[in-house]
Amino acid sequence: MILLAIDPGNIKSAFVYYDTEKKIILHKDILQNWEIIKSIDLNEEDQIVIEMIASYGMPVGKEVFETCVWIGRFIQAANIPESVELIYRKDEKMFLCGSMKAKDSNIRQALIDLLGKEKTKGCAKDIWSALAVAVTYAGGLKK
Numbered sequence: 001m002i003l004l005a006i007d008p009g010n011i012k013s014a015f016v017y018y019d020t021e022k023k024i025i026l027h028k029d030i031l032q033n034w035e036i037i038k039s040i041d042l043n044e045e046d047q048i049v050i051e052m053i054a055s056y057g058m059p060v061g062k063e064v065f066e067t068c069v070w071i072g073r074f075i076q077a078a079n080i081p082e083s084v085e086l087i088y089r090k091d092e093k094m095f096l097c098g099s100m101k102a103k104d105s106n107i108r109q110a111l112i113d114l115l116g117k118e119k120t121k122g123c124a125k126d127i128w129s130a131l132a133v134a135v136t137y138a139g140g141l142k143k
Contacts, residue, residue, distance in 0.1 A: 002026065004045035005134035006036065006074060007126045010066035013074075014126035017045065018134035024119055028127050033070050040077040048078050049137040051129060052086035085137060092132045095139055107132050 001021065007014040013033055017026040031039075040048065050071055053064060075084045093102040096110040108128050112120050114135065123131060 001046045001138075002044065003134045003137060004040070004048045005130045005137065006048070006050045007129035007133060008050060008067050008071050008074065009033070009126065010063040010070065013070065014130040015039075016127060016130045016134055018131070018138065020134075020138040023115060023138075025123075025131065028123065028130070030126060033073070037073060037077045040074065043079060047137070048074070048084045049133050050074055050084060050086055051092075051133045052088055054088050054090065087133050087136055092136045095136045096132060104128065111135060 001019075003016075003018045003020060005016050005018055011033065012030050013036055014028075014030045015036055016028040018024070019026055052071065053068055071086075075081050078084050090100060092107065093100055096102070096114070097106050099106075102110075108123075111123075111128065111131055120131070
């Protein structure tokens, strides 16, 4: 199965196309959100998985609400919007690290341990988060 996993942002988002059988990244990048919308139209993926924002009771800024709008636009761009899966960061932390206290560096190391350095070569910044979305989904969290 080919996953399109997205770590959304208010202007740009990171994504990976991930082959769940071979456990390899086919393509990865950080692009303007409208460019990702255009790539969703190409239907290269079998499944779209997006990291969803969760509320923990703390005040948030304008950027968080704008990111929520983009999540909705990504879902709408899918051929079958109701098939898009949402993954929460807490689920990634528990699946990959077994702890809610995991930090980005722990998640990054867990991905390297799981996939190997060669398969994660070239990952940087928010691409790690998009890969965490893909690997968490592929690992059975949302099947």
